[in-house]
Structure formats: structure tokens, C-alpha cells
Amino acid sequence: MTGKSTLAGALLKLERLRQDRGQKEVCCGICVPSYLSKIEHGTVCPDEKILAELFARLGIVYEENPEVLEGLGKLIDEYFYCLQYHLDTGEVYEKLRRQERTLSYSRYAADWLLICAFGQTDGSYERAEAEPEQADESHGKAEAEPERMGESHRKAEAEKTVQEVLRQLTCLQEYMEPRQLAYYKILCAETEKKADEAVRLCREACETLNNSWAMLRLCTAYFRQGNYSEIHRMEQRVVAAAVEEGNTWQLADCFFVNGTAYACLGMEEMMMVYYERTIRLLQNTAWRKELSDVYYNIGATYIGLRKYDLAYEYLELADTDTIPEDYRFAILHKKAIVFLRTGRREGAEKFLAEMKKILVSKETASKTNWLIYEEAEMEAEEGFLNNPEYLKLLEKLIRAIKEELHFGYLYFYREVIVEAYRRQRKYKQALEFEQEISSGIIKKSF
Structure with missing residues (x-):
């Protein structure tokens, strides 16, 4: 059985199902339905003429021209090179998208599906879509509003696209080359809700790809798992690979992932060691705008350390015009907290108002973000720590953080949670939460 015939059979089945056509309809006058079934399941090596006629019945051609395939192969290699080196993938993605039909019915079908999924997560799809519109300056303000409203659904639509692509890739899984399978596992890990399973998938992908990009995906999975010690243990391996690759x-x-792990534990000195390395590497490059993440994390950590002036200084550095709406919400929240915890409630009001505006404009705003906003709003009230409703809200927020976010968020709220329990004479709950945070720090420490 050749790889070509089995992959072609799987693609034939995918297209037939996409067109909602039965086997009898497709194979009528070409072969019997049982033979088509064997072709689709890869149990026979079909005659080339029969295979071509079956594809033609569905209105498609299985591309086998060596020159065409060679050109597509080079573009695919270029895309993954750009992905791994964090270079702009928009241009090469657009070139590939123009060949979508050819790619979809060739030996590169799995590669194209992988690129479609990564394109949703790395922004290349969005850039490719935006380019023609950027050249057209005739759109007035009245036409800009639907575009803005569409932005609030972009993340949800991207997630749907990735899920559909993964469904198709699952059908092609047994025909994938090891490299393709490794990328597929990383995509599965990024959508996997169970952190332990995400770690397993990334480990397997690392064994095949063995490059710094895959290693960092594994570190990200460890971060989700709260396994900060493994991130630290991988540091030398990742650094060696990245330096060798240039x-x-x-x-x-x-360095950013290591710094963030230390930040989640409130370990200022080590956090700054790693974050300063990140800043020095990127500050004079085209990636300097990415430093907003570093500045935000430093600012949030300084809030927990009660160094509010430093916190605000770094939050100001993070707050730029290019940051996404969700990220701006987080920065506004931390700025509001700085003002609230330094007794400047009136100054916090403008940040709270902007937070609410973002949430109201987003139909897909998360439950956790609403709770984060409501908690900050209640902190603006006199005597909020003595209010039973505030404690109820905090307990809802704790549950939401455990379901959706990472340990660093719990650590951020630890002081107000413990103090609210104590003020309201719930000493047992205060002790249990303190023990939970302490055991979490011990477990995750390097």
C-alpha cells in the first residue's frame, strides 16, 4: 500500500462527506460501493484511473505535478521557519492560501490544515485578511463600527476554526509523517483542557522536533500545570538549542517564561533577573512591542509586594496603543487596584469605567473577567472587607480562577482573601486558604 493511495483515499472521504454525498452516488459507473469504501479506508491500492475518476466526480483533482509540489513544499518550509523564529508569517500564508485548493488535495493536505490552525493563533490569517482593507482608505467612520463589533467575536471564531481543522486532521492522523504528527500534537495540546494531557502531547512533539520552539511549547504546558520546577530544569536545554539555532x-x-514563573511566586529578585534578560534581548528589535507582557507582569507582581509606585511605573510602560482589548482590560484592572490600595478611590473610577466599557462591548466577555471587575468595584467601597457580599464574591472569584486561570492569580488576591475571612471571623477558612497558598508555593518552587 502506497502512502499516496491511502492519503488520497482519506481525502476523498473527507471531500465526499463535506459535500454530503453518498458512496453509491459518487462511485456510480466507476466502481462498486464496497471498493470505494476500501479506497477510503486505505485497504486497497486503487487503479490510478479509478482514483482520478472518483476525484473528478467530486469536482477536484489530486495534485501530483512534481514542479507544483516542489514550489508548495518550499513555501510550507518557509512558513514553519517563520513560525519557529517568530517572524511575520502573513506574506507566506497569503501565498499558500491562494493555492488552497491545490494544497487541500495533495500530499501537503495535512501541512495546509496545520498552517490554517496556526494561522488563527499566530495572527497570520488576520493580517492576510486585513491587508486589502488597509489599502482602501475610502471607508468612513460609519462603516468602521461593524468591523469593531466583529473583533469581539474573532477569538471565538478562531477557536471554532481550530476545532474544525483539528477534526479534519484527526481523520488524517494515521497518514501523517512524524514531523506533521508532532505539529498536530502541539495544536492538540494548545486546545487541551487537561494540563497533564497537554504536557504529555508536548513531550512527544519535542522528541520529534527537538528544537527550541517545541521546547518552549512544553514549558508553556508546564506553566499551565503549575510545574514551575520543570520549567527551570529545562532552561539550559532550551537556551542551548536557541543559541545553536540563532x-x-x-x-x-x-527567559520570559522563567521570569513569569518566579513572578507567580512573588520572587522579585529572580523575576527581575530573567525579565531584564528578556528586555535586553528585545529592546532594540522589531519585537520591542512584545515587551508589554514583561512590563505588565512586573507591575502586577509589585502590587502583590505593595510597591505601588514601581507597579504603576511598569504598568504605564505596558499600556500602549497596540495592545489587544483583553490585555488592556488586565492593565486597567491593575491600575485601578494601585489607586484603590493607595487610598485614591476617585482616581480609580476612570479605570473601572473603562474596564466596564470593554466588558459591555464584548458579548463573549468571560465570567471571570466580570468577577475581576466586580471585585475591584467593591474595593472602592468603604469597609468592603467587612461586607459579607464581598466575601461571597471573592469565593466565586476563587472558584473561577481555579477553573480558568493559573496559580499566579490566586497569589495576587491572597492578602485580601485572607483579610476578608479574618475581618468576618472566618478564621478556619483564612487558615485553610493560607495553607493552600503555602503548599502551592512549596510545590511549585524551584
Whole structure:
């Protein structure tokens, strides 16, 4: 059985099902339905003429021209190179998208599906879509509003697209080359809700790809798992790979992930060691705008350390015109907290108002973000720590953080949670929460 015939059979089945056509309809006058079934399941090596006629019945051609395939192969290699070195993938993605039909019915079908999924997560799809509109300056303000409203659904639509692509890739899984399978596992890990399973998938992908990009995906999975010690143990391996590859971005990302792990534990000195390395690597590059993440994390950590002036200084550095709406919400929240915890309630009001505006404009705003906003709003009230409703809200927020976010968020709220329990004479709950945070720090410490 050749790889070509089995993959072609799987693609034939995918297209037939996409067109909602039965086997009898497709194979009538070409072969018997049982033979088509065997072709689709890869149990026979079909005659080339029969295979071509079956594809033609569905209105498609299985591409086998060596020159065409060679050109597509080079573009695919270029895309994954850009992805791994964090370079702009928009241009090469657009070139590939123009060949979508050819790619979809060739030996590169799995590669194209992988690129479609990564394109939703790395922004290349969005950039490719935006380019024609950027050239057209005739759109007035009245036409801009639907575009803005569409932005609030972009994340949800991207997630749907990735799920559909993964469904198709699952059908092609047994025909994938090891490299394709490794990328597929990383995509599965990024959508996997169970952190332990995400770690397993990334480990397997790392064994095949063995590059700094894959290693950083594994570190990200460890971060989700709260396994900060494994991130630290991988540091030398990732750094060595990134230096050997000449991959500046992954080297900076390695330091960023390590710094963030220390930030989640409130370990200021080590956090700054790693974040300063990230800043020095990126500050004079085209990636300097990415430093907003670093500045935000430093600012949030300084809030927990009650160094409010430093916190606000770094939050100001993070707050730029280019940041996404969701990220701006987080920065506004931390700025509001700085003002509230330094007794400047009136100054916090403008940040709270902007937070609410973002939530109201987003039909898909998360439950956790609403709780984060409501908690900050209640902090603006006199005597909020003595209010039973505030404690109820905090307990809802704790549950939401455990379901959706990582340990660093719990650590951020630890002081107000413990103090609210104590003020309201719930000493047992205060002690239990303190023990939970302490055991979490011990477990996750390096």
C-alpha cells in the first residue's frame, strides 16, 4: 500500500462527506460501493484511473505535478521557519492560501490544515485578511463600527476554526509523517483542557522536533500545570538549542517564561533577573512591542509586594496603543487596584469605567473577567472587607480562577482573601486558604 493511495483515499472521504454525498452516488459507473469504501479506508491500492475518476466526480483533482509540489513544499518550509523564529508569517500564508485548493488535495493536505490552525493563533490569517482593507482608505467612520463589533467575536471564531481543522486532521492522523504528527500534537495540546494531557502531547512533539520552539511549547504546558520546577530544569536545554539555532525570540521567550514563573511566586529578585534578560534581548528589535507582557507582569507582581509606585511605573510602560482589548482590560484592572490600595478611590473610577466599557462591548466577555471587575468595584467601597457580599464574591472569584486561570492569580488576591475571612471571623477558612497558598508555593518552587 502506497502512502499516496491511502492519503488520497482519506481525502476523498473527507471531500465526499463535506459535500454530503453518498458512496453509491459518487462511485456510480466507476466502481462498486464496497471498493470505494476500501479506497477510503486505505485497504486497497486503487487503479490510478479509478482514483482520478472518483476525484473528478467530486469536482477536484489530486495534485501530483512534481514542479507544483516542489514550489508548495518550499513555501510550507518557509512558513514553519517563520513560525519557529517568530517572524511575520502573513506574506507566506497569503501565498499558500491562494493555492488552497491545490494544497487541500495533495500530499501537503495535512501541512495546509496545520498552517490554517496556526494561522488563527499566530495572527497570520488576520493580517492576510486585513491587508486589502488597509489599502482602501475610502471607508468612513460609519462603516468602521461593524468591523469593531466583529473583533469581539474573532477569538471565538478562531477557536471554532481550530476545532474544525483539528477534526479534519484527526481523520488524517494515521497518514501523517512524524514531523506533521508532532505539529498536530502541539495544536492538540494548545486546545487541551487537561494540563497533564497537554504536557504529555508536548513531550512527544519535542522528541520529534527537538528544537527550541517545541521546547518552549512544553514549558508553556508546564506553566499551565503549575510545574514551575520543570520549567527551570529545562532552561539550559532550551537556551542551548536557541543559541545553536540563532533563535533570538525563543531565547528571550525562555527567559520570559522563567521570569513569569518566579513572578507567580512573588520572587522579585529572580523575576527581575530573567525579565531584564528578556528586555535586553528585545529592546532594540522589531519585537520591542512584545515587551508589554514583561512590563505588565512586573507591575502586577509589585502590587502583590505593595510597591505601588514601581507597579504603576511598569504598568504605564505596558499600556500602549497596540495592545489587544483583553490585555488592556488586565492593565486597567491593575491600575485601578494601585489607586484603590493607595487610598485614591476617585482616581480609580476612570479605570473601572473603562474596564466596564470593554466588558459591555464584548458579548463573549468571560465570567471571570466580570468577577475581576466586580471585585475591584467593591474595593472602592468603604469597609468592603467587612461586607459579607464581598466575601461571597471573592469565593466565586476563587472558584473561577481555579477553573480558568493559573496559580499566579490566586497569589495576587491572597492578602485580601485572607483579610476578608479574618475581618468576618472566618478564621478556619483564612487558615485553610493560607495553607493552600503555602503548599502551592512549596510545590511549585524551584
